[in-house]
Amino acid sequence: MGSVYENSVFAFSTGNSDENDSQYKGHFSNYRESKREVNTAKWTKVLLIVFAVSLVFALGGLCAVRIQYVSVSAQLSAQETNGTIMSRQLDKLTANFTTVRDHLHINELLMKELTANYSRVKEQLSISEETVRKLSRFNQSSGCAICAIHWTHSGEKCYYFSTVKMNWTQSRDHCVTKGGHLVIITSQAEQEFLTSNVKETHWIGLNDLDTEGRWLWVDNQPLSQTEEFWMKRENGVSEPDNWTKQHVDGEDCASLGHPDGETDFWTDAYCFEEKRFVCEAAAAV
Structure with a gap:
């Protein structure tokens, strides 16, 4: 440019x-x-x-x-x-x-139903208590004795015949929980009453656990020589014999009858064996 x-x-x-x-x-x-x-x-x-x-x-x-x-x-x-x-x-x-x-x-x-049931049971118990009081008053006026349910009355005592088997110590304790103790036999009539109500061997309240040969009832009273029903054998070897063949401690507890089925006498037995038992308690009058 x-x-x-x-x-x-x-x-x-x-x-x-x-x-x-x-x-x-x-x-x-x-x-x-x-x-x-x-x-x-x-x-x-x-x-x-x-x-x-x-x-x-x-x-x-x-x-x-x-x-x-x-x-x-x-x-x-x-x-x-x-x-x-x-x-x-x-x-x-x-x-x-x-x-x-x-x-x-x-x-x-x-809860409402349970409350209603509780009220009904309470009323029934109240009725039962009243019935017992009436029966008690009736007994006092009539002289009749009363025993608890499942107990059998005889003389002035009530007896309970167990349906289960226990060893002797368990049987003793179980009778206490039921308000009584293992039976103490003090007469021929009582022995006959008991043997007529059992079909097999039962524990009774007799033992020599503390001292061998010294037999005591569960109330610590010694066995009366006039009221004892030990089994007698013809060979002279009678009960109690403290047999130690199966256990070294021997037989320290008494039973009504023998395992073979007889029931009209006493035998000594191993306390750990399980048997039925008889409890007794005083009859309410």
Whole structure:
């Protein structure tokens, strides 16, 4: 562009003035047009660069918006899932509450029924106690004796014939829990009454555990020589014989009858053997 301008000036200075003036204007016009094209090209490049940068930022913004959209969608989906789980848990809790409430209602009904049953039993016990008092007054006026249920009356005593088998010590303790003690036989009549009510051997309240040969009843009274019913043998070997063949301690507890089936006499036996037993208690008058 500079050479064109110089040539134009040179022509203007050496040639015809009109012609030179015309040529100068033409060249100057061309120069401005060329300069304008150059400026336009530069601005076009700038605008293209700005547009490209804007486009890059726009794309970046779209990507960021897309990422945020995906994140928000995932959060909403997770919240929806949690909401579904919580809804199910709430349904379960509601069902459990209903079940517990129904059980409580049933328990209330059972409690009312138990209370009513308790009241009825209490009234029946009250009636029973009154019946016992009336019977007691009747006994006092009539002289009749009373024995507990499952006990048998004879003379001034009540007797309990067991249906289970225990060793001698257990039998003694069991009679105590029932309000009596192992039977103490003091007469021929009592011996006959007992033997008529048993079909097999039974423990009685006689032993020589403390001192061999010194037989004591459970009330610590010694055996009377006139009221004893030991088995007698023809060979002279009678009971008690303290047989030690099966145990070195010998036979220290007395029983009514013999394991063979006879019941009208006494025998000594090993205390650890299990037999039925007879308890006695004073009859209420």
